[in-house]
Amino acid sequence: MRLVKTALTIAGSDSGGGAGIEADLKTFTAFGVHGLVAITSVTAQNTQAVTAIHDIPPDVVSEQIRAVAEDIGVDAAKTGMLSNAEIIKAVAKTVKNYDFPLVVDPVMIAKSGAPLLREDAVDALIKYILPLATLVTPNRFEAEKLSGMKIRTVEDAKIAAKKIAEETGAKAVIVKGGHIEGEEAIDVLYHNGSYRLYRAPKVEGCTHGTGCSFSAAITANLAKGFGLEDAIEVAKKFITLGIAMGHRIGHGHCPVNQSAWIEIPAEKWRIYEELTRAVREFEEMNPVKFIPEVGTNFVYSLPLPYARTRDDVAGVKGRIVRVGNEVRAVGPVEFGASDHLARAVLTFMKFYPEYRSAINIRYSEETVRLAEEQGLVVSFYDRREEPEEIKEREGATIPWGIESAIKRVKQRPDVIYHLGDVGKEPMILIFGRNPREVLDKLRLLL
Ligand SMILES: Cc1ncc(COP(=O)(O)OP(=O)(O)O)c(N)n1
Numbered sequence: 511m512r513l514v515k516t517a518l519t520i521a522g523s524d525s526g527g528g529a530g531i532e533a534d535l536k537t538f539t540a541f542g543v544h545g546l547v548a549i550t551s552v553t554a555q556n557t558q559a560v561t562a563i564h565d566i567p568p569d570v571v572s573e574q575i576r577a578v579a580e581d582i583g584v585d586a587a588k589t590g591m592l593s594n595a596e597i598i599k600a601v602a603k604t605v606k607n608y609d610f611p612l613v614v615d616p617v618m619i620a621k622s623g624a625p626l627l628r629e630d631a632v633d634a635l636i637k638y639i640l641p642l643a644t645l646v647t648p649n650r651f652e653a654e655k656l657s658g659m660k661i662r663t664v665e666d667a668k669i670a671a672k673k674i675a676e677e678t679g680a681k682a683v684i685v686k687g688g689h690i691e692g693e694e695a696i697d698v699l700y701h702n703g704s705y706r707l708y709r710a711p712k713v714e715g716c717t718h719g720t721g722c723s724f725s726a727a728i729t730a731n732l733a734k735g736f737g738l739e740d741a742i743e744v745a746k747k748f749i750t751l752g753i754a755m756g757h758r759i760g761h762g763h764c765p766v767n768q769s770a771w772i773e774i775p776a777e778k779w780r781i782y783e784e785l786t787r788a789v790r791e792f793e794e795m796n797p798v799k800f801i802p803e804v805g806t807n808f809v810y811s812l813p814l815p816y817a818r819t820r821d822d823v824a825g826v827k828g829r830i831v832r833v834g835n836e837v838r839a840v841g842p843v844e845f846g847a848s849d850h851l852a853r854a855v856l857t858f859m860k861f862y863p864e865y866r867s868a869i870n871i872r873y874s875e876e877t878v879r880l881a882e883e884q885g886l887v888v889s890f891y892d893r894r895e896e897p898e899e900i901k902e903r904e905g906a907t908i909p910w911g912i913e914s915a916i917k918r919v920k921q922r923p924d925v926i927y928h929l930g931d932v933g934k935e936p937m938i939l940i941f942g943r944n945p946r947e948v949l950d951k952l953r954l955l956l
């Protein structure tokens with residue numbers, strides 16, 4: 511019995527890695543599905559333009575499908591760029607021999623404006639491929655072409671989705687809402703004679719490869735045995751995250767980030783484990799004299815580009831305090847458990863992205879002197895120099911302080927201290943790439 515599920519993409523290659531089979535394979539991997547490919551065209555493409563297209567001979571496209579279907583087996587498939595009528599006919603003829611669900615992304619024009627389907631091949635797509643579709647996933651412009659009507663509103667999208675399904679024989683149609691006016695991206699599904707709307711905020715980010723990745727995510731989840739509506743629900747969350755966390759590369763439309771879906775949860779688990787272990791070690795070191803009045807926190811942030819707010823930084827809930835002669839963590843490690851130190855580390859990462867961990871300890875002149883003697887780079891900020899407009903802005907003092915301390919020295923600081931203010935305890939902060947490195951620096955001060 512084959513334990514891993516398989517999904518096949520019948521699509522073109524994007525040399526920029528943002529769309530096409532490259533996007534599809536990354537998406538399949540993000541869902542733990544083994545990806546298979548039948549390449550229809552090779553495109554020379556980047557974030558700005560498609561500069562060359564080489565179509566693969568139709569019999570070679572068919573043979574790729576046959577080769578993987580007969581040996582490995584296909585649990586679900588999708589089509590992307592089909593380029594010309596001959597390839598369309600060959601794909602239709604071949605997939606008919608198998609009974610896997612087929613998601614059709616009716617790719618027509620790249621975001622950069624290049625046509626990816628010959629004008630005279632649209633009729634072939636409607637005639638030969640759409641009748642075989644479990645789901646068709648047009649964007650607004652593709653839906654207008656397939657339905658022959660203008661789409662401006664969600665109501666128009668509903669009429670178009672029904673029209674495409676009824677006129678072509680496709681089992682379901684989802685008209686994507688990314689290009690339809692409004693603050694939300696509302697996708698309209700027409701399936702089994704009824705509608706379902708999928709909503710998500712229109713997020714700022716990268717959109718090259720959204721159509722490919724969305725349809726690939728649906729295909730992967732169909733391969734895993736999800737029903738159509740559930741597969742779309744997961745795919746919608748996947749693509750919203752992928753756009754928000756997009757890779758800022760190239761000079762044109764930057765690509766969706768398919769790895770965010772697995773990388774964030776995996777990193778969170780690693781961070782939780784490493785920080786929990788380091789907090790236990792800190793307790794065992796029992797550095798009673800280092801615990802300030804307000805308590806100590808110990809933080810570890812997600813890497814960039816994922817670290818954006820305090821919820822992306824893990825810390826100790828309730829902080830680490832002194833109980834009699836012992837140092838104790840009040841609560842467990844949790845994301846969002848730190849405010850001050852989270853802001854400090856997020857600011858530090860703007861200058862030194864790999865330095866994701868920090869701890870705060872009690873200030874003393876002796877500790878600062880020892881840090882310098884041990885060869886650590888020490889800097890400081892003076893809250894009395896804080897500009898009025900920063901003072902007035904809630905939560906702005908620490909980012910300002912860390913930034914000014916970093917700019918004060920030529921090298922990356924290991925330690926930043928401040929001498930406090932009225933009602934504000936002075937503090938020493940130690941930074942490192944990870945909690946282990948922070949503890950190593952702390953040991954030098956014991
Ligand atoms: C080879 C290839 N296939 C498909 C597309 C279109 O991809 P899509 O996901 O619709 O993304 P944009 O091009 O619209 O950003 C492509 N560009 N190349």
Ligand SMILES: Cc1nc(C(=O)O)sc1CCOP(=O)(O)O
Pocket residue numbers: 804805806807825829847848849850851852870937939
């Ligand atoms: C209260 C406080 N002030 C600090 C400073 O650097 O000025 S460090 C600190 C303790 C840690 O706080 P949290 O749990 O919000 O990260």
